[in-house]
Amino acid sequence: MFDFNDLRKKFFDLLDGVDNLKKLEELRIKFFGKNGEIKNLMCEIKNIATENKKEFGSQINNLKSELELKVSEAKKKLHDAEQNIRFESEKIDISLPGKYKKLGKLHVLSMVENEIINIFIQMGFEVVNGFNIEDIEHNFTGLNIDEKHPARDEQDTFYIDKNHVLVTATSPIQIRVMEKRKPPIKIISPGTVYRSDEIDATHTPMFNQVEGLLVDKNISMSDLRGTLDLFAKKLFGSETKTRFRPHYFPFTEPSAEMDVSCFVCKGSGCKVCKNTGFIELLGCGMVHPTVLKNVNIDPDEFSGFAFGMGLERIAMQCFGINDIRLFYENDLRFLEQF
Numbered sequence: 001m002f003d004f005n006d007l008r009k010k011f012f013d014l015l016d017g018v019d020n021l022k023k024l025e026e027l028r029i030k031f032f033g034k035n036g037e038i039k040n041l042m043c044e045i046k047n048i049a050t051e052n053k054k055e056f057g058s059q060i061n062n063l064k065s066e067l068e069l070k071v072s073e074a075k076k077k078l079h080d081a082e083q084n085i086r087f088e089s090e091k092i093d094i095s096l097p098g099k100y101k102k103l104g105k106l107h108v109l110s111m112v113e114n115e116i117i118n119i120f121i122q123m124g125f126e127v128v129n130g131f132n133i134e135d136i137e138h139n140f141t142g143l144n145i146d147e148k149h150p151a152r153d154e155q156d157t158f159y160i161d162k163n164h165v166l167v168t169a170t171s172p173i174q175i176r177v178m179e180k181r182k183p184p185i186k187i188i189s190p191g192t193v194y195r196s197d198e199i200d201a202t203h204t205p206m207f208n209q210v211e212g213l214l215v216d217k218n219i220s221m222s223d224l225r226g227t228l229d230l231f232a233k234k235l236f237g238s239e240t241k242t243r244f245r246p247h248y249f250p251f252t253e254p255s256a257e258m259d260v261s262c263f264v265c266k267g268s269g270c271k272v273c274k275n276t277g278f279i280e281l282l283g284c285g286m287v288h289p290t291v292l293k294n295v296n297i298d299p300d301e302f303s304g305f306a307f308g309m310g311l312e313r314i315a316m317q318c319f320g321i322n323d324i325r326l327f328y329e330n331d332l333r334f335l336e337q338f
């Protein structure tokens with residue numbers, strides 16, 4: 001009779017050397033595979049005397065069940081061990097302090113700009129962006145700033161070449177838009193502007209403005225006043241009062257400056273408003289007929305108003321900032337306050 005113990009011993013010797021799932025699988029195939037030891041043993045049945053076949057078969061079955069059980073036990077053990085190694089390597093210490101990621105936020109000037117723009121968007125104005133470099137025609141001529149006007153002076157303006165400048169105001173966008181479109185026009189345009197000013201607490205050669213323009217039939221000074229008064233109330237609060245002082249701009253006639261009642265002392269007089277009760281906010285006026293003619297809009301059929309304001313000035317007043325340079329120094333102690 002066949003010695004099953006030999007085969008069993010062979011299996012256990014090999015199993016002793018198995019230390020990972022791959023080797024175990026090789027062992028399994030060696031014994032239970034298509035040409036494995038157990039299969040070969042079964043083929044032996046035909047050589048066994050008939051009276052012994054039953055006994056032989058049952059021995060094979062016993063051995064097969066025993067070894068299969070060992071394989072599956074070993075498999076579970078190795079699997080658990082490998083998983084433990086993985087868990088160990090992936091273990092995280094949840095008691096460690098977290099990595100603090102500082103979140104950025106908008107610059108205070110961007111916040112103020114967004115607030116201003118949003119007020120005008122709510123009133124139906126459309127945002128249009130201008131350029132940093134403009135030609136003389138759009139920066140000056142179209143806006144009725146004639147050749148002798150001091151604004152054209154090289155002392156105030158950065159010239160790129162004879163015909164191009166760094167924009168000195170956001171106003172050229174008025175010309176750009178009116179050249180391309182016919183009224184009704186209702187736009188708001190934020191932008192960076194440049195003037196060759198000496199740097200001090202209230203001047204920088206680069207600063208930011210927001211321009212507005214509305215052109216349609218029958219637009220009058222009362223539309224301008226109503227719109228800008230509503231804007232001031234939305235920006236500074238509903239008790240805010242506005243007043244308009246006559247002024248001069250080449251591109252508007254009549255022209256005015258708008259003041260708002262001081263949001264610190266509410267008009268009674270304090271340091272912020274220099275005891276006047278009012279703070280100067282923006283320049284504005286009715287679009288000059290010459291400017292309309294320059295862009296082929298008939299001033300007898302259409303009229304409009306325009307306005308422009310300096311972002312830094314407004315932000316300085318809103319937050320009591322006394323030095324314009326603070327906006328550009330990127331000192332986090334300053335920036336994080338807003």
Ligand code: DAH
Nearest residue numbers: 169252283284285306307308
């Ligand atoms: N461009 C003027 C400036 O830079 C601001 C301004 C005043 C714009 C009156 C306008 C306006 O559109 O009507 O100081």
